[in-house]
Amino acid sequence: MKGLAIRNQRAFASGALFLAFAIFFFVEALTYPAGTAAKMGPGYFPRLLAMVLATIGLVVIFGALSPTAEREVLRKWDFKGLAWVTGSVVLFGALLFPLGLIGALFVLIMVSSRASPEFTWTGALANAAVLIVLCLAVFVYGLGLQLPVWPSFLN
Secondary structure, X not given: OHHHXXXXXXHHHHHHHHHHHHHHHHHHHOOOOOEOOOOEOOOHHHHHHXXXXXXXXXXXXXXXXXXXXXXXXXXXXXXXXXXXXXXXXXXXXXXXXXXXXXXXXXXXXXXXXXXXXXXXXXXXXXXXXXXXXXXXXXXXXXXXXOOOOOOHHHO
C-alpha cells in the first residue's frame, strides 16, 4: 500500500475528527423519527447534517492521502486556544438570557477571538458587529426564533 501514505497529517486528523463527529451525531439522531422531506421529523436534519459532515471529512481525508498533497506534520494541540473557544461557548449559554442575543454574541466573539495568535481588538470588534447583524437577520428576523435580543434589565 505504497500509494496510501498520509502526506498531510494535519488534514488527515481534521478529516478524521469530522468523520468521528458525523458518526456520533448520526447514531444519536437514529433515536429520533426522521419523517420525510415533505414532513421532517426531529431526526431528519441531524442525519442530513451528519451525512454532509461525513462527506466533508472523507474528502479531507482522501485529500491528505493524495500523492499531490502538501507534506505537513501534525503539531501539538493548542489547549490554550481550545480553552478560549470552549469557554466562550459556555459563556454564551450562561449569558444568553440575562444579556440577550446581542450581548451574549458580543461576549462569545470577543472571548473566542483571543484564541487566535493574530488577535486584534479592531478585528474582533468588526467581526462582532458583522456577526451580530447576520445572526439577528437570520435567526431572529428570518427564521423567527424566539430569542431575547436585548438584555433582560432593559425590558
